[in-house]
Amino acid sequence: MREIGVGLLGLGNVGSGVVKLLHDNAAAIEARLGARVVVRKIAVQKAEKRRLVEVDKKLLTTDARAVIDDPGVEVIVELIGGEDPARALVLQAIASRRHVVTANKFLLAAHGDELFTAAERRGVDIYYEAAVCGGIPIIRALREGLASDRIEELYGIVNGTSNFILTEMAERGVAFADALRSAQEAGYAEADPALDVDGGDAQQKLAILMMLAFGSRIRLDDIYVEGIRALEPVDFSYADKFGYVVRPLVIARSHDDGLEGRVHPTMIPRRWLLASVTGVNNAVYVSSYALGHSMYYGRGAGMMPTAMAVVSDVIELSRNILGGVTGRLPLRSFRSLTDRPMRAPGALRCRYYLRFSVIDRPGVLAQLAGILGDHQISLRQVHQEGAEEPEKPVIVVMLTHIAAEAQVRAALAIIDNLPTVARKTCLIRLAD
Numbered sequence: 218m219r220e221i222g223v224g225l226l227g228l229g230n231v232g233s234g235v236v237k238l239l240h241d242n243a244a245a246i247e248a249r250l251g252a253r254v255v256v257r258k259i260a261v262q263k264a265e266k267r268r269l270v271e272v273d274k275k276l277l278t279t280d281a282r283a284v285i286d287d288p289g290v291e292v293i294v295e296l297i298g299g300e301d302p303a304r305a306l307v308l309q310a311i312a313s314r315r316h317v318v319t320a321n322k323f324l325l326a327a328h329g330d331e332l333f334t335a336a337e338r339r340g341v342d343i344y345y346e347a348a349v350c351g352g353i354p355i356i357r358a359l360r361e362g363l364a365s366d367r368i369e370e371l372y373g374i375v376n377g378t379s380n381f382i383l384t385e386m387a388e389r390g391v392a393f394a395d396a397l398r399s400a401q402e403a404g405y406a407e408a409d410p411a412l413d414v415d416g417g418d419a420q421q422k423l424a425i426l427m428m429l430a431f432g433s434r435i436r437l438d439d440i441y442v443e444g445i446r447a448l449e450p451v452d453f454s455y456a457d458k459f460g461y462v463v464r465p466l467v468i469a470r471s472h473d474d475g476l477e478g479r480v481h482p483t484m485i486p487r488r489w490l491l492a493s494v495t496g497v498n499n500a501v502y503v504s505s506y507a508l509g510h511s512m513y514y515g516r517g518a519g520m521m522p523t524a525m526a527v528v529s530d531v532i533e534l535s536r537n538i539l540g541g542v543t544g545r546l547p548l549r550s551f552r553s554l555t556d557r558p559m560r561a562p563g564a565l566r567c568r569y570y571l572r573f574s575v576i577d578r579p580g581v582l583a584q585l586a587g588i589l590g591d592h593q594i595s596l597r598q599v600h601q602e603g604a605e606e607p608e609k610p611v612i613v614v615m616l617t618h619i620a621a622e623a624q625v626r627a628a629l630a631i632i633d634n635l636p637t638v639a640r641k642t643c644l645i646r647l648a649d
Contacts, residue, residue: 219252221291221531221535222257222292223257224292226295227295231320232294250536252535254531254532257276261277261278285310292316294317294531295319299323303319303321307324308335317343318345318534321345323421325421329428344534349425355501360429360547363505365507366508370469370470374467375419375501376422378405379414379465381399383445386463390454417442419480423478431557433557441562448482449572449643462485463645476559483647484648567619567648569620573638575635576637589628592627594617596616600613601613610640
């Protein structure tokens with residue numbers, strides 16, 4: 218039987234899952250493919266390290282170049298992550314005419330154009346389903362399933378760590394620090410969680426999704442990012458009172474004058490399908506011209522869901538190899554990308570939740586409303602908590618009608634400098 222040789226760069230959680238899946242599902246893979254997928258060589262940092270799966274030590278090497286140069290390897294699976302040495306190794310694999318499967322979202326978001334161009338010139342493919350939302354086939358849906366449609370906007374929960382933390386805060390009423398600790402104890406958050414909770418991970422994934430959805434080059438720095446550290450249990454209580462839930466959303470839209478891309482916590486109506494996506498689960502909700510609304514939901518991370526996406530890409534590439542074809546699908550979803558402007562964050566118009574912490578004095582509420590009114594921001598609801606002691610800070614919550622982000626920011630810059638304002642205002646955007 219024909220064998221397809223695979224070389225792995227990295228044998229961490231996902232790499233171990235790939236080895237396990239190729240072993241456990243070997244018969245099913247052979248039946249689907251009509252060939253056998255065989256791991257020929259694996260690059261690791263330390264050959265003697267204890268592994269999550271049993272691997273023949275003869276397959277292990279500390280020389281990544283030896284994996285790429287192995288004549289029996291036709292597909293390189295890059296699972297190192299980050300920028301270096303992953304970028305250099307992928308470029309070397311492409312130069313050696315090896316097809317590439319990667320789960321490296323940063324590499325694609327920051328250097329995708331370079332890598333895709335190099336692959337096209339050398340006549341090889343790059344597949345990357347596992348780079349966004351783990352086991353959810355959202356990349357395949359955008360590249361193939363919706364190829365005849367025109368995507369207008371998408372909303373997504375693409376970072377399971379942040380979603381788990383917000384779920385904990387909502388359901389248990391705990392503070393951010395306690396919810397983060399729970400995520401770390403469960404293995405969902407790293408010791409340094411900044412990439413997840415400050416929005417960088419979601420930003421990288423959104424850049425890839427926007428490229429595929431809109432056929433445009435996306436610079437990471439052009440996507441507005443806001444993390445979840447400023448949220449407090451009281452925000453979830455008010456969200457529930459107003460009929461909303463708080464989710465860590467990525468949002469992308471195509472406008473006549475450019476593209477919109479942003480990452481931030483958002484209040485969404487409890488009736489929305491995305492509102493039911495809790496814990497470490499991911500989902501992407503797509504609106505398109507012909508199909509209308511569709512949602513793609515499932516486990517977005519973890520050893521086996523991500524490994525499943527990687528192995529599915531290996532199988533798809535193997536089919537191409539057996540058929541003697543490359544470039545069957547555009548690596549970017551579109552044959553060529555356009556350069557469309559990105560809308561500035563201040564151009565956004567939506568409704569807002571504003572939580573103020575103010576000294577309880579006569580006239581303070583009117584002062585806040587007056588400053589907002591001066592900036593063309595009208596109010597839909599106002600809630601004020603009573604002070605337990607005179608001259609102590611109290612919470613004032615306001616829901617606005619649709620307003621311009623630039624005006625809201627300008628108003629808050631004035632409000633947060635008032636002597637009666639005890640803390641910086643918490644702003645959460647609403648999606649309706």
